[in-house]
Amino acid sequence: MNFRANTENAGEWLRGAGPLADVVISSRVRLARNLAGLPFVAKANRRQRYEVLESCRSQILAKPLSANTLFVHLNDATALDRQLLVERHLISRQHGASKNDVPRAVAVGSEETFAIMVNEEDHLRIQVLRSGMQLDDAFGQINGIDDMLEEKLEYAYSRRFGYLTACPTNVGTGIRVSVMLHLPALQLTGEIDKVKRAARDMHLAVRGMFGEGSDAQGDLYQVSNQTTLGKSEEEILADFGQTVVPQIVNYERQARQALVRDRGPQLDDKIWRAWGTLTHARVISTKEVLSLLSHVRLGVNLGRIEGIDIRTLNELFLLIQPAHLQRLSEEEMNPAARRIARARLIRQRLGG
């Protein structure tokens, strides 16, 4: 696997551009698909799992899905490479876990705009990532990929239940639409819990940066649909993209304005202290960095601090993670050494 070339940069989705980019970091659409006539991954035996892997591999590589599609067998990949893929959101934690000995793979498209996991919970998990609010574009691309794969692969499908998935929470369209939101002001004003409750009432899942079971480090939240049966893809996208996301974005923007209006000095203090620590610390943990980056990012978006490229900040959210840090430093490091290297990297990137 050769991610060395692009470890230094983040994928297209962290560009910090796109509609509503002050709040919406990225948009993601994922489709779950299974091959007809074979048990789902958990129940499949070794031979069947290899059969799935090979059928999917040959069809993915036979199709012009991107200029240069990389196919990575995860069982042969090093722990560091797998962790790198997890940090870049190209595979799930479960797919990257070292104890997972299922023959499995991921196909990654040029610019990392799509990734196809093979033999995760379902035979195929196709995902498309975009920066900012670009769900419709993302859906357009993923629908095309799905059509191309379907030319040769016969999917498990029923008239009543639609695309059949290992977990019935994904059945029907098999679609999961999600956005990663940066919500520091709602966090600071304490209104985030209200938003979470409202989102749950609307049958949406609210999770941390790394999906299921992860907490919201850096005030980054993933919001996604839960209902996949009984609505079309277009309806799900419309509900989400035209109603839910704009509403949350509005709440966050209002909370930001309220902070500027009512607690300006305290807000500036938070932002500038964060900047001070990031540019001067010599030993620093991931958790602390994420929280400080969040405040600086808020400061940049509100124009309270100038001359900092939002892309540099977005990239740091990624590059300070353990596997990236080790890849950039070209050496394996224990947590203590990583904290030192992390502080150095941040000072370099932010010019401290």
Place this chain on the structure above:
Amino acid sequence: MNQKCDECDRPATHHGVDVVDGQKIPVHLCDQHAAEHGLTGKTPHMPIAELLNSFVQKHSGGDSTPRVAENLTCESCGATFAEFRDNSLLGCADCYTAFEGPLSPLMERAHEGGTHHAGKVPRRAGVGERRQVALRQLRRRLDDAVQSEDYEVAAQLRDEIDGLVG
């Protein structure tokens, strides 16, 4: 005093020791963070697990439904409903038919009342299949239009449905 989780305010249920540079550092984590740190198995699917729990509780008052459901077995792959209850995963496509009885109400609740697919149809499923889904979508939109007394749209949808049925 109850020890709190190192990463949140929930009570810690997993306790251990990390060794960093020869120094012992005690670790206390709640279920969720322990799962995240890979100390316990993979994180469960919350929604379906919650639904299953309430389902079982609802039916535990002398009703024999869960017992019967537990013993259901899928003939294609050998999966049992009890296995599904444990890990929220079905064994194969045929499990949807084999477990339809106990599964249907769960799915309906997990999908806001959705019981039938209304989205994309694989090309291989054939023209008839796609028409079925299109009809179902149109009829649902027709219901909505009538509900909101949007008769112009309703008439238009009715025409489209007639066109497909004709």
